[in-house]
Amino acid sequence: MSTFQIDFGEARRSKVVGIDLGTTNSLVAYMDLTGPEIIADSEGRRIVPSVVSLTTDGNLVAGEPARELLLTSPERTVYSVKRLMGKGADDVKDEVKLFPFRIDPESTGVIKLKLGDRTLTPPEISAAVLKQLKENAETALDAVVEQAVITVPAYFNDAQRQATKDAGRLAGLEVLRLVNEPTAASLAYGLDKRQDGVIAVYDFGGGTFDISILRLHDGIFEVLATNGDTHLGGDDIDNLLLRIALEDLASEWKTDLSTDAEGVQRLRRAVIRAKEELSFVPETKLAFDYKGQHYQRALDRAIFERLIAPIVERTLEPCRACLKDAAHTPEQIDEVVMVGGSTRIPLVRAAVERLFKSKPHTELNPDEVVALGAAVQAGILSGDVEDKLLLDVTPLSLGIETMGGVVSKLIHRNSTIPASATEQFTTAVDGQRNVLIHVLQGERELVKDCRSLARFDLKEIAPMPAGFARIDVRLLIDANGILNVTARDARTGKEQSVEVKPSYGLTEDQVEAMIRESIEKGEEDLRERQVREARVEADNILAATEKAQRSDAWNDLSEPERQDVESAKRGLIAAYHGSDHRVINEKLEALNQATHTLAENMMNTAVRGALRGTKID
């Protein structure tokens, strides 16, 4: 197989995978001829925990190995980083109390997390998880994987989506589409078997909650409305139980474990185990052994349900709002689909059944259904799936700041995307060259209550008296739910340059720099590998030479020949510990040359010996 015979048609058809980049767990799936399949790693594990750790030799590892490191080196390990995607340091003050995030106090705009001696942004950390999934897929499919569909919570805002896309790029993946998790799940469920109907997807995951209502019609999945809470998930249940257990433990052991990172992580695991068991059995034990001490509590489902009821209740308000926006009553919903690990909890199922007055679907594994749907969407994009089409919406209204700190809404929530709006701007001062447009997302009236997305600087406006310039600014939300802004001079039709200043995201330059750095890191890795390979070769030839020097063949050489070999040997040994593989290879070659006669002599001796019937060695 030659690497140089690249058929571009084929190259473009490289495999497209579907990725569920979850708060707690991530999965990768692929659409084959029989349908979407989860891709397992080389050890058969289908789930990659969304945990990333910086090892002591400076490498980022993700998945199961990182989850183990969470116990032994918690200060170099991070989980649930999805909660920080597209956020500023001020946004996450509350999170920091509950999660062991070590945020660099110098973070401005984008959050930077400390992992050992390095500071990394959430997209860089997510990229480590994506790289692991990419690798798993490449190994399993025996193909290059450079394109992916990645799922995001439906209620993710523009900055969170952009951060996810950045993570993909940093992992070496072209993100063909960001698809909303509940919509992806509906694709996997095969509910389009029914010709017409309205379905609700209730997606309660590790860190986020989404509800979407869709109309199905002949293979078209049209989202009517979506709602959710990007800070509500199984994590919240874990944190609640953990807090109670820590208090209880403190009174029993007379020690405060909450400052002991390893202890907290181990207790957290015990709490999660108990939570998961209670979905299947009516009572269980919360058992925890640590540093020779033992703690145990009986926990039954009734108590558990009383504790978590307020959290479950918080999911119902978005459901009611979503029904209202979709202009449907619960009775008009034909089917309800459950997605996300937290929907295994019986109380959650009961609450959903009560609200929608019908028994929800739970046939598919709630952990896998989103990744499977992402793979179907990958199939749609690569043209392999032709009978399905997803029409999704933007979850949040988009507007611009106007006089008095008021937001003027230009694209309303639940508009089918791609969606656009055009607004004309002018100048306020004679000769004004720039106009700054502040774009926000949210449902409230005032700027301070909405989420700042970015400021767009319209530059190089031709100098004119105030109010004369006419600049049409077009806001376009693309099929990924990401905002694009273009501007043109309404009089001349000339494209106007726009500089984007994201409020909480990485700039294009920053992403480029990170990619460059990772390529440089990659080059560094490559150089190291080449040095290591050269040294292995040097070891071999030095050992062979020394062996030959102990043989009769060595004595057959002339004195100058022997000196040549000795000097070439010294040259190689001197280069051996250097960091340039080319120097090592050069000296290797020199020794090879110098030992040419010696090797021939050895061969001759061997032949002579063989003829004499004695064994040489």
Add this chain to the structure above:
Amino acid sequence: MPPLPRDYYGFFGFDRKLAIDSAALQKRFYELSRQWHPDRFGRKSAEEQEMALEATSILNDGYRTLKDPVKRAEYLLTQDGFPIAEQRGKDVPPELLEEVFELNMMLEEVKSGDESARPQLEQSRQHFLGLREGVDRELLREFQRHDESVEASPTSKQALQEIRGLLNRRRYIENLIRDVERALNPVTPSRPAPG
């Protein structure tokens, strides 16, 4: 490829009429989505993808406009030289003057904490909802009149003047309903800013 029609009626291939069969509109929307959605262009060139994005944004914006009778009428009127935005005055329609005066007094009372005005306020909410329904019925009649006159002569702008008047009246009533509803259920910011 021919340039994309930017006009919503043109894009959907519909006659410029004010009465539109919503089932036919939805069917056409799905057909055009299958043709133009960016997901259908995953393997195509960057130019074609750009075109698909452009086409689908016109399609979606158009569907949103055409499926709502009021937005649809506002769109058609604006295109036909009867822009709504400039007419959006604060002037009270004369026939509503008295009612609006009374309503404002009630709103003041409720705002100052006088709960006794509540039942009356609820009554006027019902009243204005009724008025809006009346306007909607009149609008549909005028839509039909407009469509018939267009059929007779495509350049006819008959009825547009009336329709504009009705739309402005409707908008005014809409704002009153909003004010009443706000007074009845003061906006409690139930949820924080997203994100």
